[in-house]
Amino acid sequence: MLMVVSHPHILEEEATYINALFDAGLQRLHLRKPYASEEAIKRLLEQVEGQYYAKIAWHQYHHLAIRYGTKRIHFPEYMRLRYDDPVWKLLKDKQYILSTSVHAHTHTHRLAPEFSYAFVGPVFDSISKTGYKALEAATRKRLLMADLGVARVAIGGIGGHNCQLLQAMGVRSIAVSGAVWQSGTPLEAFKKIQAVWHTTGPSF
Structure with missing residues (x-):
């Protein structure tokens, strides 16, 4: 599977790009806007075609997932560590599809079974986050191959040149x-990556 994580800031014409990416076959968009207000997120989503809401995973303002008819919620690593397993079971029982992130090189344990998948990385030097360096090769391989108990999605510095x-x-x-x-x-860049990433991977 090929996923896209949004730009951290609200972009001009971003909704147009998002609609075009979905039209081109994007399977999952992770909406990560740590610097955007709730109102700004709402304005953005109102311009995205409703048929695509179910393919969007929320990193912030999780309560808006209900409003926009999506059951996908992402808990960044720092947020996951704040909660106990009963929280995940409660959300899973309500049919939410949960994901999280694993960035710490010391992470060795299995994640709660309620999570469907986890971002693992950065596997390469990040393109979007300045100074966000790749994990050492041995650590990267260990995390990518580790039994985390959930599916793994590689993230960090990935493009058509190295995927x-x-x-x-x-x-x-x-x-x-x-x-x-x-x-x-953005659309052309996505299509180039799409053309060389020759596996659809698991669906979640």
Whole structure:
């Protein structure tokens, strides 16, 4: 599976780009806007076609997931560590599809079974986050191959120029961000990655 994580800031014409990405076959958009207000997020979503809401995973303002008819909620690593397992069971019982992130090189334990998948990385130097360096090769391989108890999605510095390296390692799902949003032509950049990422991976 090929996922896209949104630009952290609200962009001009962003809803148009999001609609176009979905039209081109995007399976999952992770809406990550740590600097945006709730009202700004609402304004953005009102311009996205309603048929795509179910394909959007929320990183912030999780309560809005109900309003926009999506059951996908992402808990960043720092947020996941604040809660106990009963929270995940409660959400899972309400049919939410949960995801999280694993960035710590010391992480060795299995995640709660209520999570469907976890972002693992950064596997390469981040394109969108300045100074966000890749995990050491050995650590990267260990995390990508580790039994976390959930599906793994590689993230961090991934683009059309290096995604096939991950595919050769057995990675079946990736998430991209900077390679799309910092390209100047998001739709074309996405299509180039889509053309070389030759696995649809698991569906979740």
